[in-house]
Amino acid sequence: MNEEIENILTNKKIKPTAVRILVLKELLSQSKAINLFELEKKFEKVERTTLFRTLRTFVQNNLIHEIDDGTRAAKYALCDDDCTCKIDDLHLHFFCTRCKKTFCLRENNIPTIQLPDNFLVETASFVVKGICNQCNS
Ligand SMILES: [Zn+2]
Numbered sequence: 001m002n003e004e005i006e007n008i009l010t011n012k013k014i015k016p017t018a019v020r021i022l023v024l025k026e027l028l029s030q031s032k033a034i035n036l037f038e039l040e041k042k043f044e045k046v047e048r049t050t051l052f053r054t055l056r057t058f059v060q061n062n063l064i065h066e067i068d069d070g071t072r073a074a075k076y077a078l079c080d081d082d083c084t085c086k087i088d089d090l091h092l093h094f095f096c097t098r099c100k101k102t103f104c105l106r107e108n109n110i111p112t113i114q115l116p117d118n119f120l121v122e123t124a125s126f127v128v129k130g131i132c133n134q135c136n137s
Pocket residue numbers: 096097098099100101131132133134135
């Protein structure tokens with residue numbers, strides 16, 4: 001298992017360290033996006049700054065993507081293997097207004113946006129809000 005995780009890290013050119021392996025394991029076990037505070041609760045012995053830096057490294061190496069779902073804290077979820085985190089690779093997200101969980105809608109690429117002349121896109125976050133399958137059952 002750890003070997004598999006180390007491979008994922010090295011494939012994304014990230015040096016496997018103990019903390020990085022722990023954090024990636026946690027991300028792999030999630031079906032939803034998680035934020036820094038949730039991560040902190042899971043790993044109380046690890047410094048917040050270390051966890052934060054780990055997330056930054058993962059984002060910079062296209063292992064995870066950051067999601068702005070309108071809540072105060074950014075959430076993070078794993079990218080697809082071939083993700084380059086360019087606008088074309090971005091997908092929609094779903095925010096459940098009951099349980100406040102955020103999910104990747106990987107099948108739904110963000111739509112092509114027609115911008116006026118001389119407007120440049122930097123990032124785009126498309127969040128669909130509603131009730132998730134667990135809250136709906
Ligand atoms: Zn829900």
